[in-house]
Amino acid sequence: MTHSKSEELFRRAQEIIPGGVNSPVRAYRSVGGNPPFIARGEGSHIFDADDNEYIDYVGSWGPLLLGHRHPEILSALEKALANGTSFGAPTGQEVELAAAICDAVPSIEMVRLVNSGTEATMSAIRVARGFTGRDLIVKFEGCYHGHVDSLLVKAGSGLATLGIADTQGVPKAFCDTTLALPYNSTDAVEQAFREHGQQIAAVIVEPVVGNMGCVPPQTGYLEALREITARHGALLIFDEVMTGFRVAFGGAQERFGIRPDLTTLGKVIGGGLPVGAYGGRRDIMSRVAPSGPIYQAGTLSGNPLAVAAGLAMLRHLKAHPEVYSQLEARAAKLCSSAPAGIAVNRVGSMFTFFFTDRPVTDYESAKRSDTGRFGRFFHAMLERGIYLAPSQFEAAFVSAAHTEEDIRKTVAEAQEAFNA
Numbered sequence: 001m002t003h004s005k006s007e008e009l010f011r012r013a014q015e016i017i018p019g020g021v022n023s024p025v026r027a028y029r030s031v032g033g034n035p036p037f038i039a040r041g042e043g044s045h046i047f048d049a050d051d052n053e054y055i056d057y058v059g060s061w062g063p064l065l066l067g068h069r070h071p072e073i074l075s076a077l078e079k080a081l082a083n084g085t086s087f088g089a090p091t092g093q094e095v096e097l098a099a100a101i102c103d104a105v106p107s108i109e110m111v112r113l114v115n116s117g118t119e120a121t122m123s124a125i126r127v128a129r130g131f132t133g134r135d136l137i138v139k140f141e142g143c144y145h146g147h148v149d150s151l152l153v154k155a156g157s158g159l160a161t162l163g164i165a166d167t168q169g170v171p172k173a174f175c176d177t178t179l180a181l182p183y184n185s186t187d188a189v190e191q192a193f194r195e196h197g198q199q200i201a202a203v204i205v206e207p208v209v210g211n212m213g214c215v216p217p218q219t220g221y222l223e224a225l226r227e228i229t230a231r232h233g234a235l236l237i238f239d240e241v242m243t244g245f246r247v248a249f250g251g252a253q254e255r256f257g258i259r260p261d262l263t264t265l266g267k268v269i270g271g272g273l274p275v276g277a278y279g280g281r282r283d284i285m286s287r288v289a290p291s292g293p294i295y296q297a298g299t300l301s302g303n304p305l306a307v308a309a310g311l312a313m314l315r316h317l318k319a320h321p322e323v324y325s326q327l328e329a330r331a332a333k334l335c336s337s338a339p340a341g342i343a344v345n346r347v348g349s350m351f352t353f354f355f356t357d358r359p360v361t362d363y364e365s366a367k368r369s370d371t372g373r374f375g376r377f378f379h380a381m382l383e384r385g386i387y388l389a390p391s392q393f394e395a396a397f398v399s400a401a402h403t404e405e406d407i408r409k410t411v412a413e414a415q416e417a418f419n420a
């Protein structure tokens with residue numbers, strides 16, 4: 001492979017964009033080397049500026065459940081484009097998308113569309129605080145909920161990748177409103193509520209963590225969060241920006257049979273365009289402006305192109321429930337290829353190979369991974385045309401566009417990469 005065009009683009013980018021990228025993990029800082037610049041995608045494959053071809057397991061970090069350029073999404077976009085790109089006024093399509101979300105996700109009775117996962121979580125915690133009249137938020141170490149000020153405490157994902165403990169630029173007073181507890185520990189949650197129960201507005205959790213690598217909830221953990229929050233009058237927020245429509249049509253809450261009070265969505269519901277959403281119980285969501293006093297707004301919210309892509313995605317998934325069993329089978333096959341000495345976590349089509357021989361159940365155990373070995377594996381795979389997230393602390397995604405042949409090739413290349 002040659003990378004001269006990508007190298008030249010990256011050189012120029014670094015002069016005018018911080019780190020040369022519009023989101024930190026894209027810069028390959030933790031694995032070394034420079035990122036390929038991507039020119040186009042087709043199904044499960046992407047092509048870089050030098051026309052190198054890769055099998056893509058990043059899928060734009062989650063949204064592309066159906067792969068690149070799915071025909072139904074493209075045709076919905078073309079139709080929407082013909083009518084105009086933005087009105088800043090209500091449209092019929094956004095009602096359809098809201099209905100599709102409420103229909104699919106068991107706990108969502110009302111939903112508001114926003115433009116990103118970050119906006120969704122930021123708004124959800126505002127609503128939780130407004131509804132309960134309390135200020136504290138409980139989050140879990142290694143969970144990422146977007147770059148919301150008060151949620152960047154021990155936030156996994158890009159911060160874990162770059163070794164940034166906590167970002168600069170967030171006032172201490174904001175951090176003081178956040179309690180960060182170890183994931184999968186019911187005792188830690190019980191103790192926090194014993195000490196601060198009257199002040200806790202909400203517990204926000206990735207029901208399956210994707211942002212310290214894939215870490216599933218232990219048996220009974222989500223049930224315990226549901227029970228403890230209800231007992232103390234706090235809300236339970238499932239951040240399903242990654243897991244929504246990914247680990248099941250109705251998200252992790254369908255898969256594990258838990259009913260949170262509020263849910264945040266993003267990624268898959270935009271079909272590859274920028275969309276987020278937050279929703280939940282009618283009595284809570286009715287407090288959002290203009291029907292209630294909790295303010296939240298957006299110039300491009302419910303954007304017609306984004307809504308068209310999202311609606312096409314959700315309609316396809318509803319009409320093709322077999323997608324989920326296919327994803328499950330292909331991801332399982334891929335994961336069975338990991339050699340001894342690697343801890344593999346997988347839920348549905350999200351998974352991570354951790355370079356540690358001990359089980360990974362929380363942020364502490366994820367951090368025991370040998371990131372140097374991961375980096376060498378990552379580059380060995382990239383050279384073999386397999387495109388993974390450039391960080392030990394990210395999930396990989398199988399899409400419906402990945403074929404048996406893609407999986408077979410990936411398993412074969414992975415075996416060589418492990419040996420190397």
Ligand SMILES: *Cc1c(COP(=O)(O)O)cnc(C)c1O
Nearest residue numbers: 116117118144145146239241242
């Ligand atoms: C990606 C992600 C976010 C942030 O979404 P953006 O669209 O990047 O702002 C929030 N929560 C979770 C669980 C995510 O995976």
